[in-house]
Amino acid sequence: MKQRRQKKFSQRLFEAILTGDARSTKALLRRGASPDRRNSEGTTPLYLASVQGEAEIARLLMEAGASPDIESSGPGSDGTPLCAAACWGHTETVRQLLAHGADPDFREDQGTGRTPLEWADSGPHPDTAEVLRAAGAQPSRHRPAGTV
Template sequence: MNRRRQKKLSRRLVEAAEFEGVGVVQALVRAGVDPNVENSDGTTPLYAAAVRGATEIVKYLLDAGASPDVESGDETEGTPLCAAAAWGHTDVVRLLLAHGATPDLREDGGKGRSPLEWAKDGHHAETVALLLAAGGQADSPS
């Protein structure tokens, strides 16, 4: 696949993960788009799907090899786990943890907020309990 087409399809994958169904995401990955690709803003498909709570898309991307701990948005968005925790998307949090997401990985290169802090601030009790059980921590970074 040439570079221009790869760039276009990469942007399209992030858009599909954010706004469309799992079928479009599957078709793009099958066409050769890397599930870890970022768009021009640094957004990853996994982050885009996690923030909206798109459980099927998150599962597909993880099964296709998307890394659950990659920070999205050049430190303007965060990790998929933080995104899902902030919005109380417990099913997505569960999937990310099952695929190896680090429960206490902080955003902003380790200096920002943890998934547990986001879940607590959003008053998402079920998500808080799930993160605590997985070893999540909310202490301030040292």
């Protein structure tokens, strides 16, 4: 029964994130929804909140124990939360992730992909890139294969 309940809470958590409903997100986390449980495609809640630019929801997830450096997987949702937020120029979400310990130089795709700064610079999202630089992100000396 507990596993069925967790799955139900997880589905509701993803729905709340997709609609930007921080209040429901907070309530679901209080009721026991896992902040790290992936959906059936492999997407993590924090990745979804980050790519959506939901800074408050990202904060709630991390305060409930979601790790800011865990990579998401699945069609169209692979990578780190910080790379996702940086790619779309969600500066406030980037700030929240950094404040909760996200590594500003962590390359996605198990270390073979882009850094958050590379995503922000290619956006281009200069405000987001500046926040990353202020957090210590270093310009890359080499680019992974297949990147521009």
